[in-house]
Amino acid sequence: MAEKRATKTTTLVTLPSVIEVPKDEDETKQGTRLSDIDNWGRSEHMRQLTRTVMNPIYKYWFRVEWEGLEKIPLQGGALLVANHAGAIPPDAAVIMHGIEEEIKRPVYGMADFWFRTLPVGGTLWNRAGGISAHPQNAYHLLKRDEQLGLVFPEGEKGPAKYYKDRYKLKRFGRGGFVEIAMRAGVPIIPIAVVGAEEAMPILAKFPTMAKVLGLPYLPLTLNHVLLTPILGPILSSVAYLPAKFKLRVLDPIYFDVPPDQQRYSRSKVMDEAESIRLKIQEALYDILRHRKSPWFG
Amino acid sequence: MGRRILVTGADTFWGGRMAKTLESDSNVDFVIGVGTKDPNVEFERTEFVHVDQSYSILSRIVRATKVDTVVHTFMATDSSHLSSRTLVEINVIGTMNLLAAAGGPASSVRQIIVKSSTLVYGATAKDPSFFTESTKRSSTASSSLERSIIEAESYVRDFAEDNPHVVVSLLRFANVLGSDIVTSFSSNFRRRLCPYIVGFDPQLQFVEEDDVVRSLEFVTRNNIPGVFNVAGDGRIPLSEISKMIGARKVPISLIMPDLFTLPLTKLNLLELPAELIELLKYGRGVDNLRLKEAGFTYRYDTASAIENFAKSQRLKRSLGSGTTGYKYQQDLESFFRHSPAIVED
Numbered sequence: 022m023a024e025k026r027a028t029k030t031t032t033l034v035t036l037p038s039v040i041e042v043p044k045d046e047d048e049t050k051q052g053t054r055l056s057d058i059d060n061w062g063r064s065e066h067m068r069q070l071t072r073t074v075m076n077p078i079y080k081y082w083f084r085v086e087w088e089g090l091e092k093i094p095l096q097g098g099a100l101l102v103a104n105h106a107g108a109i110p111p112d113a114a115v116i117m118h119g120i121e122e123e124i125k126r127p128v129y130g131m132a133d134f135w136f137r138t139l140p141v142g143g144t145l146w147n148r149a150g151g152i153s154a155h156p157q158n159a160y161h162l163l164k165r166d167e168q169l170g171l172v173f174p175e176g177e178k179g180p181a182k183y184y185k186d187r188y189k190l191k192r193f194g195r196g197g198f199v200e201i202a203m204r205a206g207v208p209i210i211p212i213a214v215v216g217a218e219e220a221m222p223i224l225a226k227f228p229t230m231a232k233v234l235g236l237p238y239l240p241l242t243l244n245h246v247l248l249t250p251i252l253g254p255i256l257s258s259v260a261y262l263p264a265k266f267k268l269r270v271l272d273p274i275y276f277d278v279p280p281d282q283q284r285y286s287r288s289k290v291m292d293e294a295e296s297i298r299l300k301i302q303e304a305l306y307d308i309l310r311h312r313k314s315p316w317f318g
Numbered sequence: 319m320g321r322r323i324l325v326t327g328a329d330t331f332w333g334g335r336m337a338k339t340l341e342s343d344s345n346v347d348f349v350i351g352v353g354t355k356d357p358n359v360e361f362e363r364t365e366f367v368h369v370d371q372s373y374s375i376l377s378r379i380v381r382a383t384k385v386d387t388v389v390h391t392f393m394a395t396d397s398s399h400l401s402s403r404t405l406v407e408i409n410v411i412g413t414m415n416l417l418a419a420a421g422g423p424a425s426s427v428r429q430i431i432v433k434s435s436t437l438v439y440g441a442t443a444k445d446p447s448f449f450t451e452s453t454k455r456s457s458t459a460s461s462s463l464e465r466s467i468i469e470a471e472s473y474v475r476d477f478a479e480d481n482p483h484v485v486v487s488l489l490r491f492a493n494v495l496g497s498d499i500v501t502s503f504s505s506n507f508r509r510r511l512c513p514y515i516v517g518f519d520p521q522l523q524f525v526e527e528d529d530v531v532r533s534l535e536f537v538t539r540n541n542i543p544g545v546f547n548v549a550g551d552g553r554i555p556l557s558e559i560s561k562m563i564g565a566r567k568v569p570i571s572l573i574m575p576d577l578f579t580l581p582l583t584k585l586n587l588l589e590l591p592a593e594l595i596e597l598l599k600y601g602r603g604v605d606n607l608r609l610k611e612a613g614f615t616y617r618y619d620t621a622s623a624i625e626n627f628a629k630s631q632r633l634k635r636s637l638g639s640g641t642t643g644y645k646y647q648q649d650l651e652s653f654f655r656h657s658p659a660i661v662e663d
Contacts, residue, residue: 049551052621056558060603061447062521137443137600140517140572157446157453161605 061129061162062147068121071149075118082263083216085115086318089270090123093210098163099273100202101128101171103212104190104301105179107221108240109259112214115266116171117150128169129162133177135237156201164205164280174198174294181238184222188215188309190302196294199276203290206280208273211297213304216266219315265318269304320347322426323538324385326373326416327392328366329353331499332433335531336389337364340538350383352376353392356646366651371404372411377419384426389538390416393470394463395435395491398502398591402462409466410473417477420484429485431538432474436492436547437464437593441602447521447553448605451490451545461592478543487537492549492604493597495623496527497630502589508631512560513568513588513598515575520601521553526618526626536614546612547604551619556598562621563628570598 058064079085093099101120105112117128131154137143152158154172162168173179174193182191202209223240231239248257274297278285312318323340327333328351337351341362349364351357354371369375373392380388394400394408413432420427439449444456459465471488478486493503506513525548533548560567568588571578575595582588606616618626654660 047615047617049616050618050622052619052623052625054554054558054621055561056555058521058555058558060521060553062553062555134443140515144517144519152447153443153445155444155446157448157450161446161448 058148060166061152061158063127063129063150063152064148065127067145067148068127068150071114072118072121075114076122078261079115079118079122082261083111083115083220083266084318085119085216085266085268087119087123087268087270090119092270092273093120093124093126093169094208094273095124095126096167098167098205098207099169100159100163100198100205100207100209101169101212102198102209102297102301103171103173103214104188104217104305105173105175106182106187106214106217107180107261108223108242108244109221110173110180110217111220111261112217113171113173115217116212116214116268119268120169126169128171130171131159132173133237156197159198159201160205163201163207172198174298177237180223181226181240182223183226184218184224184243187218187222188305190298190305193294193298196290199290199293199297200285203276203278203285204280204282208275209297210273211271211301211304213269213271213301213308214266215268215305215308215312216264216315219264220261222262262316264315265312267308267312267318269308271300271304320345321387322346322348322350322383322385323387323389324350324352324380324383325364325389325391326352326376326412327390327433328361328364329355329357330391331527332391332530332534333389334359335498335527336391336534337361339531339535340364340389343539345539348383348385350379350385352379358644358646360644361651363655365655366646371407373415373419376415380419380425380427386426387429387431387538388416388420388427389431389433389534391433391534393433393435393467395437395467396502396591397461397463397593398589402466405463405466409463409470413470413473417473421477421481427484429487429538429541430474430477431487431489431534432470433534434471434474434488434490435467436490436549436602436604438468438471438490439602439604440464441593441596441600443600445600445602448603449547450605451547451608461596463591463593485541485543487543488545489533489537489609490545490547490604491530492523492525492547492602494527494530495524495627496530497627497634499527499530502591502594504627505589507563507565507627509587510563510565511568511588512556512563512565513570513579513590513594514556514560515572515595515598516569517572518599519555519557520598521555521603522559522597522601522620523549523553523603524620524623525549525616526623529616529618529623532617533609533614537612540613542612544608544612546609547606548609549604549606549620550616550623551606552621553601553603554620554624556601559624562624563631570595572599 134153175191178191222243225241227239325337351364351366352369440455
């Protein structure tokens with residue numbers, strides 16, 4: 022940038038050639054804010070409210086158990102990567118709640134821009150720490166703001182899978198999350214989540230109806246079958262079964278490539294993405310090997 | 319020898335303020351202001367010339383005055399009072415004529431500063447929270463205003479490629495707020511109305527009008543080439559903005575917003591051009607780091623720009639809407655500047 026400017030100014034004849042730009046002495050005036058909503062739309066106040074509501078569910082319904090929480094850094098950007106499951110996936114809320122309660126660091130949950138298009142719901146989602154998973158957002162959040170971001174590389178393929186395919190990880194997209202972490206120069210921290218599959222298992226799907234309603238998928242869940250007689254059809258589609266949650270944080274993965282490159286080797290990106298997928302898959306099998314019951318752990 | 323600068327749109331807020339700023343610079347020998355209407359600020363030494371909307375006379379002016387710098391501020395960024403034909407005339411044809419006048423090996427022009435808008439990024443759900451200067455827009459442009467600005471920018475890019483000896487600076491301004499400038503946002507806020515789309519609370523970014531003029535001056539004075547976003551730090555949700563300004567929230571339907579607000583806009587109670595409605599849903603944020611890295615310091619962040627605007631509105635309400643009292647009269651201006659009867663002291 023500075024070089025380019027210098028070469029351009031030397032070609033000027035009639036203008037005084039100013040190469041050293043004088044730094045203005047002005048200070049930027051900071052206005053007084055009336056809310057605590059940050060640049061990403063997240064409100065700590067709203068998070069507090071969400072955590073208050075979430076806390077009993079987290080503690081007494083899902084009885085969440087963490088392993089290796091100390092592997093999450095106390096400062097600096099990092100990209101948390103987890104498996105995604107359950108018709109209305111509860112894993113994002115559980116991970117965000119857990120990390121914010123236990124190590125007091127905000128977590129930004131990155132999801133499809135589809136959430137933004139929802140009136141009211143989209144705004145609430147955003148205030149509660151959801152942001153759209155645009156590569157530019159991830160880079161800015163991790164690199165410049167040095168925050169924790171959470172992504173589910175499976176995307177909607179994870180929660181949309183049938184119960185019979187539980188704990189079998191889908192393809193990790195095109196490895197975009199690896200490229201972002203490389204570019205931002207932050208580690209990836211894989212997290213294996215057990216419990217979300219059983220909290221809301223999908224038995225059947227109605228693709229045509231989903232298309233008409235503009236939803237990514239429309240499932241019939243075990244919750245519908247079991248809970249409709251007690252709660253009715255609407256409440257039963259949002260009520261979770263009391264699955265026991267077990268989360269394991271795996272070792273952070275650092276990449277030996279320089280940050281801020283224009284392009285990263287596609288094969289390296291895909292290899293890393295696949296190796297992270299396998300690590301999470303391996304950890305899932307390991308937790309499941311030791312689990313005696315989906316409900317009691 | 320000092321600089322000779324031509325400012326387009328000298329009859330608008332942007333060009334008028336820019337010309338006033340350049341006048342006070344002793345390194346600037348001449349400031350020539352062109353505009354379609356009478357200027358609304360009193361110039362000290364700017365030579366003002368009337369031109370038509372599409373600037374067809376410009377090449378003659380450039381050739382005759384041998385200006386070395388052109389500050390192109392005459393780019394329409396608000397479609398509420400302009401037809402799409404006028405927009406094309408001003409933004410596309412105007413810019414084309416200006417670049418034609420400034421280009422070519424024989425031209426005296428060595429720097430062009432173009433005012434553009436962050437409208438070129440659009441505003442959709444797929445957008446990132448912050449656009450950098452190189453982020454591609456997520457959707458194709460739907461409104462004629464956006465299309466015209468994008469087209470004008472493409473001409474500027476071509477010009478920069480064809481004329482490597484010319485420093486080309488392109489500034490993309492976010493929505494501007496300030497005590498003087500009139501935009502759709504400010505006209506609504508002035509009436510203490512804050513339209514919003516039900517169920518959405520977009521985050522917006524503003525730049526204060528002083529920073530607008532200062533940034534234009536900054537790139538002009540330091541000959542900085544390149545594309546720059548100009549916007550204050552921070553994105554603030556619309557609900558908070560309405561509280562800061564003390565404006566009443568006016569709900570607008572999500573479906574066919576322009577149809578339902580037609581009576582209000584026709585009666586001039588509300589200004590809701592297409593680009594504003596788009597903004598009210600998802601908002602827009604831009605990354606302002608590049609200009610800061612070039613050495614520019616903003617005086618206001620988004621919050622203080624809004625605060626400042628709110629203060630100026632309170633003052634105006636207390637004082638009433640008196641006119642500024644300045645009216646441009648050509649014969650008077652030329653008498654004071656060029657008549658041999660005037661005694662210089």
